[in-house]
Amino acid sequence: ILNVEQSPQSLHVQEGDSTNFTCSFPSSNFYALHWYRWETAKSPEALFVMTLNGDEKKKGRISATLNTKEGYSYLYIKGSQPEDSATYLCASPEGSSNTGKLIFGQGTTLQVKP
Amino acid sequence: DAGVIQSPRHEVTEMGQEVTLRCKPISGHDYLFWYRQTMMRGLELLIYFNNNVPIDDSGMPEDRFSAKMPNASFSTLKIQPSEPRDSAVYFCASSSSGYGANVLTFGAGSRLTVL
Numbered sequence: 001i002l003n004v005e006q007s008p009q010s011l012h013v014q015e016g017d018s019t020n021f022t023c024s025f026p027s028s029n030f031y032a033l034h035w036y037r038w039e040t041a042k043s044p045e046a047l048f049v050m051t052l053n054g055d056e057k058k059k060g061r062i063s064a065t066l067n068t069k070e071g072y073s074y075l076y077i078k079g080s081q082p083e084d085s086a087t088y089l090c091a092s093p094e095g096s097s098n099t100g101k102l103i104f105g106q107g108t109t110l111q112v113k114p
Numbered sequence: 115d116a117g118v119i120q121s122p123r124h125e126v127t128e129m130g131q132e133v134t135l136r137c138k139p140i141s142g143h144d145y146l147f148w149y150r151q152t153m154m155r156g157l158e159l160l161i162y163f164n165n166n167v168p169i170d171d172s173g174m175p176e177d178r179f180s181a182k183m184p185n186a187s188f189s190t191l192k193i194q195p196s197e198p199r200d201s202a203v204y205f206c207a208s209s210s211s212g213y214g215a216n217v218l219t220f221g222a223g224s225r226l227t228v229l
Contacts, residue, residue, distance in 0.1 A: 043118075043205065044157075046217035077140040089157065093214030101145075101170060102218060104157040 002026060002094040011075035013080050014113050020076045021108040027071035027114030032101060035075055036089040043049055045088060047075075080112040118221035120206050126227045132194040135224045137206030138187055145209040147218060148181055148191050152202045160204075163189065164212060196228045 005024045013019050025033065032051045036044040048057040055067040061078045077084055087109045091102040119138040127133055139146045147162040160164070161171040164172055165191040166183045178197070203225045207218040 006150040034217065043208035043222050044218075045220070049215050049217055051215050101159060101162060102214075103159070104149075 001094060001101040004089075004090060004092055004103050004105040006090055006108050007105065008108060009070045010111070011013050012111045012113065017080050017082060017112075018076065018109065019080055020074050021088065021110075023071075023073045023075070023105055025090075027063040027069055027093045030068045030071070031093050033066055033068075033073050034091040035073070037093065038107070040086070047088075067092055070106075075108075079108070080110070082112045084114050085110055085112045087102040118206055118208050120204075120221035121223050123222060123224045124227075125188075126229065127196055128199055128229050130195045130229075133191065133196045133200075133226060133228075135191045135204050135206075135226070137191070137221060139187045139206070139208030140219055140229075141187065141190070142217070143208035143210050144218075145212055146183060146189050147209070148189070149207060149221070150202045150221075151203040151205060152225050157205070160191070178228055193226075196226075198228045199224045201226055201228050 009020050017071050025112040034049050038044040040071040048064045055066040058066050063076045066073045075088055087107040089104050091104040091108045094101050094103045121136045144165050148160040149157050150160055151157050160173045161181045162169055162182045179193055181191045203223045205220050205223045207220045209216045209218050
């Protein structure tokens with residue numbers, strides 16, 4: 001069974017701070033790494049999908065990097081804003097490349113204080 | 115498209131009662147997933163379908179849980195009889211393919227409370 005782990009479990013930062021958190025996954029049989037953002041009382045929404053070692057993706061103040069050889073991905077938020085408060089989930093498909101069976105980490109819950 | 119539609123949004127029931135959760139995936143999406151969110155276990159996959167056929171139900175906790183997809187636009191997750199430990203948020207998600215890099219689109223979730 002694929003084990004996807006995230007750290008830290010929760011994070012409290014001040015508005016304007018930059019922050020980052022980690023997703024680790026088995027480096028063998030890697031196919032893709034997903035990041036989702038989940039706001040309270042809403043549904044998870046996809047941020048990025050990365051497949052290649054060294055991939056970097058960016059959406060506004062949020063960016064992500066991928067290291068498939070060592071099995072980790074970082075999510076960075078530059079100049080955090082209160083609206084960035086959410087749980088950030090990473091996920092990776094289990095099994096072959098043709099399965100959409102995504103296994104999620106437990107998430108990192110970010111709270112940005114104004 | 116209105117996205118993935120789930121109903122009910124909230125359900126409160128008593129132990130022993132039957133619960134049916136419903137999902138309408140995005141039109142044209144061939145894959146449908148049922149996930150359960152709990153504090154202890156996070157977001158865990160219960161079952162998923164491809165072209166209305168169940169592919170992997172290894173995450174279904176026990177025989178009290180069943181899921182069907184009678185057609186491409188409708189799926190149900192049934193719990194019978196329900197127990198307090200089934201209290202959770204149940205998400206339905208759909209995807210246009212089983213390709214591992216395809217994103218999932220989630221519904222708003224059904225929050226179940228079993229008293």
